[in-house]
Amino acid sequence: MQTEDETPLRKKSFLLSSVTLLVAERLLLFFFGAGVALLFSVSALSSSLCTDLPNPIPTPLPTIIHHRPPLVPSIPRRPLPVATTAPRPPLSTVSHRRDSRKDHDRRRSTRATFYDDPSLSYTIDRPITNWDSKRREWLRLNPSLATPDRVVMVTGSPPGRCPNPGGDHLLLRFYKNKADYCRLHGYDLFYNTALLHPEMPGCWAKIPLVRAAMVAHPESEWVWWVDQDAAFTDMEFRPPLHRYRAHHFVVPGWPYMVYTARDWVGLNAGVFLLRNSQWGLDFLDAWASMGPQTPHHGKWGRILDAEIRGKLTSFADDQSALVHLLAKEQRRWRDKVHLESAYDLHGYWEPIVGRLEDVAAAYAEMERRDAVLRRRHAEKEAGSYGETRSRYLDAAAGGGGEKGSGKRWPRKRRSFVTHFTGCQPCGGDHNPAYTWQGCVDGMARALNFADDQVLRAYGFGHTNLNDSASIRSLPFGYPASSRGGR
Ligand code: MN
Numbered sequence: 122m123q124t125e126d127e128t129p130l131r132k133k134s135f136l137l138s139s140v141t142l143l144v145a146e147r148l149l150l151f152f153f154g155a156g157v158a159l160l161f162s163v164s165a166l167s168s169s170l171c172t173d174l175p176n177p178i179p180t181p182l183p184t185i186i187h188h189r190p191p192l193v194p195s196i197p198r199r200p201l202p203v204a205t206t207a208p209r210p211p212l213s214t215v216s217h218r219r220d221s222r223k224d225h226d227r228r229r230s231t232r233a234t235f236y237d238d239p240s241l242s243y244t245i246d247r248p249i250t251n252w253d254s255k256r257r258e259w260l261r262l263n264p265s266l267a268t269p270d271r272v273v274m275v276t277g278s279p280p281g282r283c284p285n286p287g288g289d290h291l292l293l294r295f296y297k298n299k300a301d302y303c304r305l306h307g308y309d310l311f312y313n314t315a316l317l318h319p320e321m322p323g324c325w326a327k328i329p330l331v332r333a334a335m336v337a338h339p340e341s342e343w344v345w346w347v348d349q350d351a352a353f354t355d356m357e358f359r360p361p362l363h364r365y366r367a368h369h370f371v372v373p374g375w376p377y378m379v380y381t382a383r384d385w386v387g388l389n390a391g392v393f394l395l396r397n398s399q400w401g402l403d404f405l406d407a408w409a410s411m412g413p414q415t416p417h418h419g420k421w422g423r424i425l426d427a428e429i430r431g432k433l434t435s436f437a438d439d440q441s442a443l444v445h446l447l448a449k450e451q452r453r454w455r456d457k458v459h460l461e462s463a464y465d466l467h468g469y470w471e472p473i474v475g476r477l478e479d480v481a482a483a484y485a486e487m488e489r490r491d492a493v494l495r496r497r498h499a500e501k502e503a504g505s506y507g508e509t510r511s512r513y514l515d516a517a518a519g520g521g522g523e524k525g526s527g528k529r530w531p532r533k534r535r536s537f538v539t540h541f542t543g544c545q546p547c548g549g550d551h552n553p554a555y556t557w558q559g560c561v562d563g564m565a566r567a568l569n570f571a572d573d574q575v576l577r578a579y580g581f582g583h584t585n586l587n588d589s590a591s592i593r594s595l596p597f598g599y600p601a602s603s604r605g606g607r
Contacts (some may be wrong), residue, residue: 185293234448235258243332244317245329245405249297251399255339256397256453259339270363271343272362272394273340275311275331276299276312279316279322283547283549284548294568295351295352295546298520301572305504317329320413320414324439325412325413325414325439332405339397341397342362342485343362343396344401345395346392346395348391350541350542351392351540351541354537354539355535357503357511358535360466367456369398369401369404369457369458370404371394373392373461374389374460374461374462375388375462376460380471381442383428383430385433385441389467390443390589391540391542394444406451411425412447424437429441464537465536466538470541470542470564470567473567474563476532477570480533484535487510487513494506494513495601497580497597500578514534518534543560570586581594581595
């Protein structure tokens with residue numbers, strides 16, 4: 122701190138040194154100008170050879186000389202030594218904030234987290250302990266990343282090209298559908314094409330992937346697995362995470378069919394939400410213990426064949442293993458598991474794709490009646506419009522839908538997720554119960570139906586769900602105004 126008596130003396134010496142420096146600076150500028158003039162003449166000679174190169178002359182040079190701000194003691198020029206003796210200007214709030222953020226980042230980067238523990242592994246074969254406290258500590262160090270109910274969606278497809286012609290295009294469209302959904306809802310999306318455990322291919326590949334995603338995303342409360350062959354067909358609906366406060370695993374299914382009947386289709390393992398918790402890690406470990414990477418896989422195949430009703434596979438698949446785990450070890454897992462049937466967290470595709478036009482017509486009718494629902498809006502506003510529609514749908518269903526958990530999902534309500542089980546879009550070896558054409562047409566229709574909800578915010582829509590290429594622009598006031606538009 123300076124006293125007031127020192128100020129005039131310091132000002133005087135400061136002015137003196139400023140004048141000296143001004144002279145020195147003018148001299149410097151003179152020599153610099155001479156140098157530049159020399160450069161200019163050289164570059165003028167060679168300009169015909171390098172016309173594409175940027176002009177080597179520093180263009181603001183004349184401006185520097187003529188418009189240089191006057192040298193006043195209150196504004197010391199920073200690179201000069203005088204700055205060290207001049208009264209320091211008060212730190213502006215901006216630079217102060219920048220400094221403290223830098224300090225904060227430096228502090229954070231030096232604090233050890235679970236990432237610095239060499240014994241902690243991303244792989245499924247090495248269990249993690251005390252994950253809840255490790256994750257909590259990481260969240261404490263990264264408060265800006267800790268958002269309640271943060272979701273990371275995880276999905277993927279095999280590393281190689283699809284054996285089925287057209288399979289890669291279908292996968293692209295399924296991926297686009299998930300990217301659209303996640304963009305609309307602010308969820309992170311991780312699409313993986315690497316087999317993280319070489320001995321866990323096919324339906325088992327998701328387990329090591331979900332496990333790695335839990336470690337890679339400590340900021341996410343939920344990891345949401347969605348199969349490659351599942352499409353979002355209600356782009357507005359969001360899983361009611363507030364209803365899952367007491368749960369760590371949410372999977373589409375029915376308690377009687379899982380816990381009592383032990384039926385293979387009592388649940389579907391193609392879509393699930395897993396809380397990023399120690400419970401979640403332990404659950405994955407228990408599930409994986411029946412997988413093909415263990416020496417007991419063959420034995421599990423025989424056990425599950427005998428135990429799981431309606432099992433169609435000839436080996437221990439992930440879905441029958443999951444039914445077994447829940448039914449056999451109810452005491453250990455059941456209170457944290459929610460079998461969701463109040464909405465289509467996974468909807469079986471066949472009955473859904475046939476009634477898409479009826480559902481679209483029902484929604485259009487709703488919009489014709491209520492101007493709020495058909496009002497044009499920015500894509501970023503989709504969330505609040507989705508909530509408005511959800512309230513409308515709940516009221517129309519007489520208190521059914523999401524809030525009245527357990528009540529029947531209205532038939533004319535969009536299915537949330539349409540899952541093409543048995544269609545194998547990439548591999549092509551579909552379940553013989555369906556024709557390949559039936560699968561392909563169904564997928565195109567569902568994806569176009571979903572895309573119409575996305576394109577709506579861009580002013581367009583498909584003219585025909587069966588024709589992915591057909592498109593029209595929507596007139597103002599659609600769908601209350603003319604059905605035309607172009
Ligand atoms: Mn699937």
